[in-house]
Every structure is written in C-alpha cells, then in structure tokens.
Amino acid sequence: MPIAERGADSGRISARFEALKVEGRGGLVTFITAGDPDCDTSLEIIKGLPAAGADIIEIGMPFTDPMADGPAIQASSLRALTNGQTLAKTLKMAKAFREGDTETPLVLMGYYNPIYSYGVDRFLNDAKECGVDGLIVVDLPPEEDEELCIPALKAGVNFIRLATPTTDDVRLPTVLANASGFVYYVSILGITGTREIEADPVAEAVARIKRHTDLPIVVGFGITSPDQAQSIASAADAAVIGSAIVRKVEDRVDDNGKAAPETAAAVLEYVGELAAGVRKSTR
Amino acid sequence: MSDATAKANSYRTGPDEGGHFGLYGGRFVAETLMPLILDVETAYEAAKADPGYQADIDYYAKHYVGRPSPLYYAKRITEHLGGAKIYFKRDELNHTGSHKINNVMGQILLARRMGKTRIIAETGAGQHGVATATACALFDMPCKVYMGSVDVERQSPNVFRMKLLGAEVEAVESGSKTLKDALNEALRDWVANVEDTFYIIGTVAGPHPYPAMVRDFQSVIGNETKQQMLEAEGRLPDQLVACIGGGSNAMGLFHPFLDDESVTITGVEAAGHGIETGEHAASLTGGRPGVLHGNRMYLIQDDDGQVVEPYSISAGLDYPGIGPEHSWLKDTGRVDYVSATDKDALEAFQLCSKLEGIIPALEPSHALGHVMKIAPDLPKDHIICMNLCGRGDKDVATVAGLLGVEL
Numbered sequence A: 001m002p003i004a005e006r007g008a009d010s011g012r013i014s015a016r017f018e019a020l021k022v023e024g025r026g027g028l029v030t031f032i033t034a035g036d037p038d039c040d041t042s043l044e045i046i047k048g049l050p051a052a053g054a055d056i057i058e059i060g061m062p063f064t065d066p067m068a069d070g071p072a073i074q075a076s077s078l079r080a081l082t083n084g085q086t087l088a089k090t091l092k093m094a095k096a097f098r099e100g101d102t103e104t105p106l107v108l109m110g111y112y113n114p115i116y117s118y119g120v121d122r123f124l125n126d127a128k129e130c131g132v133d134g135l136i137v138v139d140l141p142p143e144e145d146e147e148l149c150i151p152a153l154k155a156g157v158n159f160i161r162l163a164t165p166t167t168d169d170v171r172l173p174t175v176l177a178n179a180s181g182f183v184y185y186v187s188i189l190g191i192t193g194t195r196e197i198e199a200d201p202v203a204e205a206v207a208r209i210k211r212h213t214d215l216p217i218v219v220g221f222g223i224t225s226p227d228q229a230q231s232i233a234s235a236a237d238a239a240v241i242g243s244a245i246v247r248k249v250e251d252r253v254d255d256n257g258k259a260a261p262e263t264a265a266a267v268l269e270y271v272g273e274l275a276a277g278v279r280k281s282t283r
Numbered sequence B: 001m002s003d004a005t006a007k008a009n010s011y012r013t014g015p016d017e018g019g020h021f022g023l024y025g026g027r028f029v030a031e032t033l034m035p036l037i038l039d040v041e042t043a044y045e046a047a048k049a050d051p052g053y054q055a056d057i058d059y060y061a062k063h064y065v066g067r068p069s070p071l072y073y074a075k076r077i078t079e080h081l082g083g084a085k086i087y088f089k090r091d092e093l094n095h096t097g098s099h100k101i102n103n104v105m106g107q108i109l110l111a112r113r114m115g116k117t118r119i120i121a122e123t124g125a126g127q128h129g130v131a132t133a134t135a136c137a138l139f140d141m142p143c144k145v146y147m148g149s150v151d152v153e154r155q156s157p158n159v160f161r162m163k164l165l166g167a168e169v170e171a172v173e174s175g176s177k178t179l180k181d182a183l184n185e186a187l188r189d190w191v192a193n194v195e196d197t198f199y200i201i202g203t204v205a206g207p208h209p210y211p212a213m214v215r216d217f218q219s220v221i222g223n224e225t226k227q228q229m230l231e232a233e234g235r236l237p238d239q240l241v242a243c244i245g246g247g248s249n250a251m252g253l254f255h256p257f258l259d260d261e262s263v264t265i266t267g268v269e270a271a272g273h274g275i276e277t278g279e280h281a282a283s284l285t286g287g288r289p290g291v292l293h294g295n296r297m298y299l300i301q302d303d304d305g306q307v308v309e310p311y312s313i314s315a316g317l318d319y320p321g322i323g324p325e326h327s328w329l330k331d332t333g334r335v336d337y338v339s340a341t342d343k344d345a346l347e348a349f350q351l352c353s354k355l356e357g358i359i360p361a362l363e364p365s366h367a368l369g370h371v372m373k374i375a376p377d378l379p380k381d382h383i384i385c386m387n388l389c390g391r392g393d394k395d396v397a398t399v400a401g402l403l404g405v406e407l
C-alpha cells in the first residue's frame, strides 16, 4: 500500500527506536496477556513495565485457540478468559495505561477472530482512541491483507509483520510490502517458548531482512535470561520476551488461577533483570 | 449457452486463486506455515496434471481400499418407513471402516511425491487417525496422531488400533482436549517440523488448498454414486443426505451433483441435546462466520469471538466449525442444512442394525435420523441416497453405555 494512502500514525514507535539509536543500545519488548490472571493485576503489571525498563509493550488479546503459541501463553490466555477477559476490556486496559504514559509504544497482539467478531472498523477506531500504536495478528499473512492490514494502515495504526526462518528472500518482499512500525522476526521454527534462541543465526537473519527494509527489526521466541536478552538486543534492534515473563505470572497464581498480593511486583522485578541485560547491549 | 455463462452458473468452480468460496476459506495461518501451504498447493497442482498420480490413487482405491463401494437399496428400512425409496452409499465397507481413507490415500501419495518423510494428523473419533496410521504402515512412514485426551477416553478401541498400526498417539491436554485442540496441536507440530513433515488434514477445512484438495479426493463417492444410480434406476436420485462434522463425506457425495438442479441436497449437523440447549455441534445452524484453523467458516463462538466447545454424542461430529465450501453453499441456498439430535441418531443406529444388518457409525446415524423423519411423508418414487460413511464397531461400547447395558 503506497505510503501516501496511509493514515498518520501516532509516531510513538519510530520515536522510541530513534531514542534507542541515540542511546546506542537495543530495546526491550515485553509481552504479557491482558487479563492474566485478572484485570487488576495485569493492569498493575502493564503500568509498571516502563519503570521496570520495558521500551515497548505488547499486550496479548487472549483467544481460546492460540495456534502459534506454546503451553505458557496458551495457559495464560485461558486464565484470562476464565476470569472474564474480553476484547473490550483489553482496549479499556490500553486506555488506562495510555492515560498515565504518553510515550511508551503499545502494541496489541493476538488472533483475528475476536477482532473480526468485534468488527474491523469499530476495532480500529477504538484501538486508536485508546492509544494503541500497532497490531500483530498472528494468523493474518500478507495473503489476507484486505482483512485488517490495509484498513489498519488507512486508519493510522501500524501493522507489524512477522518474518520467520521459512520466509526466504523470494517471499520477504511480499511480507514486507505492507509492513509498518517494525518487523518481528520469529527466530526459531516452532511455537512460542519451547526452544532456546541462539545469537549467531539471529544476526545473520537480521542482516538478511535489513537488505529488504529500513524498518527496525525485533527478535523474539525463546529468550529467557538477561544474558540472552543482551546478546539478542545487540544483534537486532530489540529483543522480545514473552513466554518467560508469562511463566513468572503462572508461578505466582494459586491452583484456582488467582493472583497473590506480590504477583505484579515479582513479574516486574524479573522484567527489571531483563532490562538490565538489554542495557548492556551495544548497537 | 457459451462457456462463460456455463461457468457463471456453476456451483462447482470454486475456490478462487486465494482459496475463497465467496466470503469463506482463505489462508489464515501464521507466517511460519505460509511457505509450506504454498508448497502443498504447488505440489498438488502439479500432481493433478500428472496422469501417473491419478493412476496411483485409482490403483490403491481399487486394490487396497476396496472401491467402488456398493450402492445398496435399503429395502427393509424403505418398507418400514413407508415412503421414499432409500439407498445407502456403502462407504463403511472401505478398508478401515469409513470414507476417511479416500482422502488419506490422496494426501499420502502427494506427501511422497513431495519427498516428505514424516506424517502427522489430528483425529476426533479416531477414524481419520486410523486411516492415516494405516496408510503410514503401508508406506512405511513414521506417523504421529494428535487426539484430545477426552476423545482418547471415549474412543479407546481406535487408540489401540492406531498403536497396533505403528503410530504414535499423542493425547492433547490443552484447551478443551477435543478435536479442535488436536488440530491446534498438529499445526504446532507442523510449524516446528516444516522440513520433513506433511500434515494430513482429515476434513474439508483448514487453509487453502486443503478444503479443495480433500473435496477432490472424497468426490469419488459422488462420482461413483452418479454412475451406480443411473445403472440401478436409470436416473439421478431426487435427494442426497449426508452427515456433517467438518463436512468431508458430505462434500464428497454432494459435489458431483451440485449442478444437477433436480437433486435436492441435504446436510445433517449434530444437534446434540438440541440446538436450543446450546449443547450442540451445529455450526451452520447455531454459529456465525468466524476464522479458525486457517479458514473463514461458520463457527460456534461466543459474543467475544471466543470458540465455544461443541457437544455431540458422536466424537466425529464434535467440531465447532465446518468447511468453507459448505458455508458458502449454505449462503447460496444450494444445499439445505438441518440437524439431528443424539436421540435421533441413537434411534437410527438401532433401527439400521435390526432392519438391515448394518451397524452404522454414530456419525451417519445422524443422517439416517433425518431420513427417518422425512421419508414417511415422501412419495414412493422419491429416491433418497444417503451416505453411510462409517461402520459402528467403534461406537458399540458408547451406545451400550447409553442404553444402560454393561459389556
């Protein structure tokens, strides 16, 4: 889609990557599922993320059938849904976050059906109003761009594209054609949180994608430690950490899926450790 | 009539290039899977153009599966119901006991052409899993079948059959632990093993090209029926009836007849305890368009777009979606979709066993349940052909339990 036909976006994502460049380091992108284990606790976590060192925040919109995710994120989606999370509530959380933070980019991540059910136009309108800067919708490849990608770009909401090791040089231009915001490189074949990441092939892949685009490239899937976060944030523009954070939530819910008083603090402490790792990265 | 108008008036030209049947179908998958699905599509197009591929399919259909399956006049049921003349298309006589093997042979021959060395599949009732495990034994390929742990419990004879055939059966504990979760898990396996693995989907759903490909493999049912009916009656049937889970046996019977206007076509979904109770698996009657498992289709979901776990006495019909081509055929009005309850199916199961000496699977028992409702009021020269797509051995224990009989 020609840039001229795109609506103006919030500018928060590009501003954040510019700032990281000035700092000379890679960024930290954190993922948690909205409403996991409940609305209040997850909002407390989200509000605390920027101070803990998150540079970009991804919020998962829970879905009953997260086909591309591993056991940790599946379980977190179910905890959230069991506790009554809906897409409308997730948008409200985005709004509540945005009221206290006007700079940290906020990206919603999930699957298409809840959005389709909510109504694409209504969703884009509400997301923009709630201060959402970008979308990652796992089951919408470029072949289905008419569904949400094009309308999102027109509405000025970034549509962030996934690239994977199976996305070869022939396919990359197709994947990148309507990409905006940044590119999310899924570093290993498989589902979230089940295999460990290695830095060398990642650096190669990032270089390969950079030959096709000027957009920042973030890398995720399989990062668990501050050291890994540091090395990935040196190889790419940012490291994404999801399953490992979600597991910290899981560790601190009881058998009925209820949060403990210290749940949010414990998750944020872990994010702080990852952030310290990322702050040692050099770009 | 010019070719162009003939095409425009046909119900048999779908899908379009993007895999759409009207609003439905498509390729709603993660980027990781996209290159694989494009590969399957390319390989399938090439295979279709190669007479050797069809010759292989025909060879195994005849010598291994046992096709053609008979078209049988069900005289005693016809007389008992006292109206329409009822025929059964006997796909329960196929090797492994259902229509599922028609599709599996087509896909495994394609997988071999593509040089894939490992097979995965999902299964609900276990019939597709058994058919896949069987073909993998035949071609000496490792096979992993994903099955929800709830289904592993209620279809244990099929679990043992798969293991005897050398397959690994993985009990899926995620989500609601039934067919939809088995499908999720199989997709996850495929994403992680893209190099060597071929995923044999068991019904006319999933991302393009699966719905069209599975339909093509199952169309042997309808093509044979057409010919056999002309031999038996000198004309086409007045009505076709088939049960619908994902929709493959029904699509296989229906598709060759879609442009024969004189033929009424009826699909029967599982109404479980009754549509009004909310405990059913009737996606077309009780669902609305949604996106799951790589395609848009009618889907049983809540107001938030979350998938609702369906219910049916029959594990093979217990799926919250339905193939995209059926979804489209419903909207066009070409096919009527109705439903039958657990109770209807149980009654039909017993009647067919007693009157015809055929123990049907619980899935086609739903189709027969509907036939029992409509046949008495139809004239004697109204010919119904019903797809008897599976045999009931696997269901004997379930039915005994429901009838209060201890085995």
Ligand SMILES: Cc1ncc(COP(=O)(O)O)c(C=O)c1O
Residues within 6 Å of the ligand: B098, B099, B124, B125, B126, B127, B128, B202, B203, B204, B243, B244, B245, B246, B247, B248, B249, B250, B315, B316, B317, B361, B363, B364, B389, B390, B391
């Ligand atoms: C005998 C039989 N009939 C029907 C079905 C439902 O599938 P479909 O609607 O794809 O034919 C199954 C599925 O397991 C089955 O085993």
